[in-house]
Amino acid sequence: MFDIQTQLFEGQDIRFGPIDHEKDPEIEAKWTHDSEFMRLMETSPARPMSAAMIKKQYEKLEKQIEEDKNLYHFMIRVKADDRFIGKASIYWIEWANGNGNIRLGIGAAEDRRKGYGTQALGMLLRFAFAELNLFRVTANVPEYNEGAIALLQKFGFMQEVCRRRSLERDGRRWDLYVFGLLNDEWRNRVRA
Amino acid sequence: MNDVFAGKLVRLSAFDPEEMSKAFTRWNLNSEYQRLLNSMPNRMQSAKSNAKWMEKEVEEMSPESYFFSIRTLAEDKLIGELGLDVVNWAGRDAFVGLGIGETEYWSKGYGTDVMNVLLRFAFTEINLRRVTLNVFEYNPRAIRSYEKAGFRHEGHLRDFLNREGRRWNEVYMGILREEWMELNNQAPGAVGGG
Amino acid sequence: MKDLFRGELVRFTSEEPETRAKAEVRWQRDTEFHRLADGDPAQLSSEKKIKEWFEKQAEGFQPKRYSFCVRTLAEDKYIGFLGLWVDLIHSEAWVGLGIGEREFWSKGYGTDMMKLCLQYAFTELCVERVSLGLHEYNPRALRSYEKCGFRLEGRTRKDGMREGRRNDTLWMGILREEWLQMQDGGHK
Numbered sequence: 001m002f003d004i005q006t007q008l009f010e011g012q013d014i015r016f017g018p019i020d021h022e023k024d025p026e027i028e029a030k031w032t033h034d035s036e037f038m039r040l041m042e043t044s045p046a047r048p049m050s051a052a053m054i055k056k057q058y059e060k061l062e063k064q065i066e067e068d069k070n071l072y073h074f075m076i077r078v079k080a081d082d083r084f085i086g087k088a089s090i091y092w093i094e095w096a097n098g099n100g101n102i103r104l105g106i107g108a109a110e111d112r113r114k115g116y117g118t119q120a121l122g123m124l125l126r127f128a129f130a131e132l133n134l135f136r137v138t139a140n141v142p143e144y145n146e147g148a149i150a151l152l153q154k155f156g157f158m159q160e161v162c163r164r165r166s167l168e169r170d171g172r173r174w175d176l177y178v179f180g181l182l183n184d185e186w187r188n189r190v191r192a
Numbered sequence: 193m194n195d196v197f198a199g200k201l202v203r204l205s206a207f208d209p210e211e212m213s214k215a216f217t218r219w220n221l222n223s224e225y226q227r228l229l230n231s232m233p234n235r236m237q238s239a240k241s242n243a244k245w246m247e248k249e250v251e252e253m254s255p256e257s258y259f260f261s262i263r264t265l266a267e268d269k270l271i272g273e274l275g276l277d278v279v280n281w282a283g284r285d286a287f288v289g290l291g292i293g294e295t296e297y298w299s300k301g302y303g304t305d306v307m308n309v310l311l312r313f314a315f316t317e318i319n320l321r322r323v324t325l326n327v328f329e330y331n332p333r334a335i336r337s338y339e340k341a342g343f344r345h346e347g348h349l350r351d352f353l354n355r356e357g358r359r360w361n362e363v364y365m366g367i368l369r370e371e372w373m374e375l376n377n378q379a380p381g382a383v384g385g386g
Numbered sequence: 387m388k389d390l391f392r393g394e395l396v397r398f399t400s401e402e403p404e405t406r407a408k409a410e411v412r413w414q415r416d417t418e419f420h421r422l423a424d425g426d427p428a429q430l431s432s433e434k435k436i437k438e439w440f441e442k443q444a445e446g447f448q449p450k451r452y453s454f455c456v457r458t459l460a461e462d463k464y465i466g467f468l469g470l471w472v473d474l475i476h477s478e479a480w481v482g483l484g485i486g487e488r489e490f491w492s493k494g495y496g497t498d499m500m501k502l503c504l505q506y507a508f509t510e511l512c513v514e515r516v517s518l519g520l521h522e523y524n525p526r527a528l529r530s531y532e533k534c535g536f537r538l539e540g541r542t543r544k545d546g547m548r549e550g551r552r553n554d555t556l557w558m559g560i561l562r563e564e565w566l567q568m569q570d571g572g573h574k
Contacts, residue, residue: 033205035196035317045317045475046196047258050208056251096427099545135552136545144193161540161557165515167476168319170193171373173514178557180542255474256449281449281474282512318475 008127009074011119016074016088016127019062024075025054027084031107040145041105043167043176070094072127076106076120085111088124090132098135100128117151125155126190129183136182142167143175156189157181196317198265199309201302207259207273209250213243215261215270219293228331229291231353231362258318262292262306271297274310276318284321286314299333307341311372321369328353329361342375343367390510391454393502395495398454401464403444406455407437409464413486422524423484425546425555449474452511456483456499458490465490468499470507477514479507492526500534508565515561521546522554535568536560 009016029051031037038046049057065071070093076086088104104120106112128134139157141148161178168174197204217239220226226234250259255278262272272292279285290306292298314320325343327334343365352362391398411433413419420428431439443453452470457463466485472478483499485491507516520527522541532538536558544552 029206033197033203036193039193039196039317043476045255045258047253048197048204048206048260050206050211052208052210053206053250094425094545097425097546099542135547136543138542138545158543159540160542163517163539163557164537164559165561166478166517166559168514170316178540178542180545182544278474281472282510284477284512319477 008131011123013079014076014116014119015079016123017077019058019075020084021055021058024084025051025058028054028107034109037107037109039169043142076116085116086120088120090124090128099138100134101138101140102128103139118154121151121155125186129186134183136180139179141177141179143177149177152179155181156185194312194316196313197309199305201265201305202262202309203265204260204274204309204313205263207250207261209243209246211270212261212273213239213246215293216242222295225291225293225295227355228328228334271302272306274306276310276314284319286320286323288323288325303334303337304340307338311341311367315369315372322366324364324366327363327365329363335363338365342372390506393498395498396456396458396502398502399457401455403437403440405464406440407433409486410436416488419484419486419488421548422521463487465495468503470503472511472513479511479513479516481516481518496527497530497533500531504534504560504565508562515559517559519555519557522556528556531558535565
């Protein structure tokens with residue numbers, strides 16, 4: 001079925017939107033002060049950032065999107081009140097090989113465990129497979145991020161690699177898992 | 193996992209060049225503060241001039257340099273600044289420097305609390321094996337504070353400073369990851385803890 | 387202390403941007419070499435462009451990147467390169483190498499280069515692990531890396547496509563303890 005009607009950027013409770021350079025920096029700056037969130041979201045060291053610093057990052061990001069053409073970035077907003085709650089992106093896209101990496105995170109602690117992550121991942125995958133026509137997507141997750149692992153498995157991702165003791169945090173080393181999902185696999189699940 | 197930014201009295205917060213350049217200019221009007229912190233002769237710098245070097249350093253986001261502002265948990269007041277610079281990746285050692293510009297917060301345990309938070313960040317987020325600092329012989333308050341945080345004396349550069357007509361030593365102190373972990377009863381990956 | 391830069395068949399050197407560019411311009415023409423070494427589409431760059439790229443690379447000391455050229459001990463011939471990218475925070479080094487001169491394939495040169503690299507990574511950079519990726523259609527490299535002590539950690543399925551066929555990327559890693567044990571075990 002050739003469906004061009006179903007909205008790519010509108011979900012049940014959330015939507016994908018562009019960066020709001022005026023309002024978003026302050027909100028994202030707050031998330032960077034939450035080291036628990038940052039340690040789930042990033043493998044690079046947690047660093048608190050100011051709104052001004054985030055604003056500069058947004059500018060760099062949009063420049064990169066335009067120049068490198070291998071990156072898509074979305075801000076996740078709650079439809080009811082347009083609140084900025086997280087971000088989702090597809091990066092390291094290799095067009096010739098048809099692959100890309102995905103990442104997403106809900107920054108506001110009070111907005112987690114509401115199913116928004118599930119909705120966002122569903123939309124992100126549809127964009128990757130039905131709009132970018134990628135053959136597969138990859139996600140890298142540290143072994144301590146049980147929430148992300150559960151979410152990926154829900155969508156049928158397969159754990160393909162265990163990079164043993166690749167990360168160090170909180171005084172010990174951790175494995176990093178690499179998960180993959182193929183376009184066919186996604187299509188079959190969505191149809192089912 | 194542990195919150196690596198919060199202590200008991202303070203939290204580490206963003207080092208925003210616009211805010212910090214103004215704070216630095218204000219704090220540096222106090223020559224006692226400058227003399228405790230800097231080995232270079234006191235001078236005055238405008239906020240604009242401070243902002244220039246800050247912006248450059250902060251924007252780089254190098255894995256070798258970390259800058260924080262220090263804010264009180266109670267009033268969320270900006271009271272000082274903190275920097276961590278990795279000098280040797282093979283040895284995993286970094287220099288730490290901190291300054292509490294708001295003098296009413298001296299001698300109340302804030303310095304020790306900042307150092308405790310910093311050490312947790314250094315050992316469990318940057319994964320260093322040791323932290324080094326130097327402090328001037330005529331700053332016994334700071335030396336006591338660092339001893340409380342677990343730093344040990346490692347030596348001193350004799351007659352390094354020249355102030356008020358006499359020479360002073362620059363004291364070197366260091367703490368190893370194992371020592372810090374033992375002090376804080378840190379089992380690897382433990383949740384909670386001070 | 388050992389000579390870090392001298393192996394049994396090769397040594398690590400630095401080369402001038404002109405030298406590197408001249409060799410690179412020849413090596414990039416070899417489709418098989420490119421397809422074994424790289425995942426990006428093959429392309430042909432001018433010597434000028436390549437030289438500029440190498441010049442830019444050499445600027446300043448970058449704590450994250452270590453780049454070596456490789457010369458044979460016997461003929462002192464410049465045959466390839468080896469690069470290390472270090473994640474300083476997590477103490478993990480990624481390695482990539484290539485032998486541009488085909489007549490030196492399948493003769494142990496790659497293995498010698500990798501052994502030298504691991505010694506450097508573990509005893510000088512003092513990293514906790516070394517990682518690499520390779521194409522599933524490169525069994526020669528797989529054997530060489532296994533000889534050096536790398537273990538297969540998984541494969542990302544069908545993430546590359548060439549000649550109409552989808553191929554997996556294999557991922558390997560070696561931990562510091564594993565490498566140290568190999569040294570004690572008398573492996574040469």
